[in-house]
Amino acid sequence: MDHLIEKTLSRKTIFEGKIIDLHVDDVELPNGKMSKREIIKHPGAVAIIAITDEGKILMVRQYRKAMERVMVEIPAGKLEKGEEPIVTARRELEEETGYICETLKPLISFYTSPGFADELVHLYVAEKLSKKENAAPLDEDEFVDLLEVSLEEALGLLEEKQIYDAKTAYAVQYLQLQQVLGK
């Protein structure tokens, strides 16, 4: 694969933030020419497809500053330093929904924006849910509404572009596939 690989010649760190860092790399292309790559470093995240005993999917409605709008998504959150993704998944499910789960299985992991960022999202399926008394609170800068929706309602939210992000679209399609397969 050497005919594809870019060599890093130097890296300039533009920004080191609370959530993301930004670097600009000078690279040597496979043909020997030079170029620049704008790179966002992100700690990674988890997202949880949580299904209640009644077959409803847990979703959270929240304001997303990057789009300046409210969106409906599956519960998700970023990894704390050194945290195992499955631990993050349990924590975020409890904080964002007040639910805990008996079973939590990894489904798939994927990079969200490989063209410019290294954010890796780990998707889990949570079942056997129960409401927890005195659940862990949200981060102090997080505000969410909890929704419990059927697959049909989720498809309606997709159609209306209230659900409008990759991980939640993937989750809804996963549930469609499971339904068609009779699982």
Added chain:
Amino acid sequence: MDHLIEKTLSRKTIFEGKIIDLHVDDVELPNGKMSKREIIKHPGAVAIIAITDEGKILMVRQYRKAMERVMVEIPAGKLEKGEEPIVTARRELEEETGYICETLKPLISFYTSPGFADELVHLYVAEKLSKKENAAPLDEDEFVDLLEVSLEEALGLLEEKQIYDAKTAYAVQYLQLQQVLGK
């Protein structure tokens, strides 16, 4: 939804690049407290699920600097200024694969990383493909290998984490769903 909305108090532009811009916004949270939001602005992108008459899916193998590795993805590319996404989709399909298509239908659009970026990806399904003589060339800093894979092979590439990004994972699951539905 006023109980969720964050008000922008001020915006600091940290970086304006070739592909992304970075801003840090000071916001007032719904409870009146202050916080900061790190925001990446991106022009948006398209991705194409292109199916040959033999039922193979077109994929491109390319080096992704953010992850420092080679990945296999469906053809994709970012919008040029003022370009309609469907025009970008035709252009990127031709540039990255050498194929043109007779039918090109919008499937879904989604934000890839709503926690920190406004990148919106428009996904299309392309069919009735044909190889074009003297197809438009790749951008001068792009190097890709073209693959034509069956759904079974795509599932293998996912398992091996050669396919490892959200839009391509969504595309493979879409094709699985279509197969199960007998379409």
